[in-house]
Amino acid sequence: MIIFIFYLLIIGAGTGGELCVSWAMKEVGEVKDFRPAALVGVVIRALRVPWMWAGLGLMATAFFSLLAVLSRQNVSLVVPVTALSYGAGALGGKFLLGEQVTWRRWSGVLLVCVGVAVVLMGRG
Amino acid sequence: MNHVLHMIIEKRDSRFVRSVNAHESSKGPDLSQTDGSPGLMNFSPSLHFKTYLLILLMVMFGPLGNVLLGKGMKRIGAVGVATLPEALNFLSRVLTSSTIWLGIGSLAIFFMANMLVLSWADYSYVQPASSVAYGMSALLAHFLLHEVITPMRWMGVLLICVGVLVVGHTPPRTTNPVR
Numbered sequence: 616m617i618i619f620i621f622y623l624l625i626i627g628a629g630t631g632g633e634l635c636v637s638w639a640m641k642e643v644g645e646v647k648d649f650r651p652a653a654l655v656g657v658v659i660r661a662l663r664v665p666w667m668w669a670g671l672g673l674m675a676t677a678f679f680s681l682l683a684v685l686s687r688q689n690v691s692l693v694v695p696v697t698a699l700s701y702g703a704g705a706l707g708g709k710f711l712l713g714e715q716v717t718w719r720r721w722s723g724v725l726l727v728c729v730g731v732a733v734v735l736m737g738r739g
Numbered sequence: 740m741n742h743v744l745h746m747i748i749e750k751r752d753s754r755f756v757r758s759v760n761a762h763e764s765s766k767g768p769d770l771s772q773t774d775g776s777p778g779l780m781n782f783s784p785s786l787h788f789k790t791y792l793l794i795l796l797m798v799m800f801g802p803l804g805n806v807l808l809g810k811g812m813k814r815i816g817a818v819g820v821a822t823l824p825e826a827l828n829f830l831s832r833v834l835t836s837s838t839i840w841l842g843i844g845s846l847a848i849f850f851m852a853n854m855l856v857l858s859w860a861d862y863s864y865v866q867p868a869s870s871v872a873y874g875m876s877a878l879l880a881h882f883l884l885h886e887v888i889t890p891m892r893w894m895g896v897l898l899i900c901v902g903v904l905v906v907g908h909t910p911p912r913t914t915n916p917v918r
Binding site for chain 1: 805806808809812813815816817833851853854855857858859861862863864865866867870873876879880884886891892894895896897898899900901902903904905906907908909913914
């Protein structure tokens with residue numbers, strides 16, 4: 616049961632956190648200068664966006680859940696399970712971030728999800 | 740590394756601009772690439788290139804970080820976190836493990852690349868495109884942690900990679916930049 620809750624946190628909080636980070640980075644704007652000083656500026660600007668902090672908090676929750684699960688189960692099982700967040704990610708991208716998730720992108724996401732299911736069924 | 744990345748992109752951008760200038764008088768290259776959906780943003784090859792480059796960094800350092808964390812946590816073993824002393828003991832063992840710190844370093848590089856690419860690319864593009872990392876994770880788990888990967892699991896990894904290829908053929912950005 617506890618493992619199930621940890622997996623739920625890895626997927627739910629992880630995807631929610633990344634959606635928040637994505638939203639924050641869109642507010643920061645496209646990064647075109649990759650010099651170290653410019654990158655520091657990007658990080659500082661990003662940290663001024665509240666969505667970034669919400670994202671970091673959610674991702675930290677997912678990270679510690681991942682650590683807890685990794686101490687109990689194999690990496691080759693744990694990591695593919697986290698891929699279930701792809702469906703949630705595409706939905707979040709479409710409905711929360713206003714991205715155009717085309718039929719081609721959906722079919723790619725579907726293939727990824729089927730791949731994850733096959734990986735799980737092939738648990739040795 | 741960031742400086743090198745900047746130089747590569749700058750060099751590629753200037754090469755692309757030269758190519759555009761050379762063809763401007765005639766037909767000129769078609770900079771837009773859509774998958775048939777209306778309203779998709781136009782994007783240049785340099786945008787595609789830097790998107791791929793950062794996703795490559797994510798694919799390399801994400802799995803490496805996971806495997807290092809897995810290795811570090813296996814050494815620590817299953818520990819309880821129900822009471823405060825147990826939780827503190829768990830935390831101190833995690834924070835004194837060099838393998839876990841290497842894993843955290845790798846994941847920090849992964850996170851930085853993720854942040855940068857999300858400043859222009861769709862989340863629904865970056866997330867599935869970076870799932871090539873699952874194949875990389877299986878390889879690393881097999882060769883570094885000596886975990887058994889069944890043929891069926893390899894088949895799943897292959898399906899994931901095909902899905903990523905399909906997503907990779909959609910435009911990286913479909914929303915208007917905020918600024």
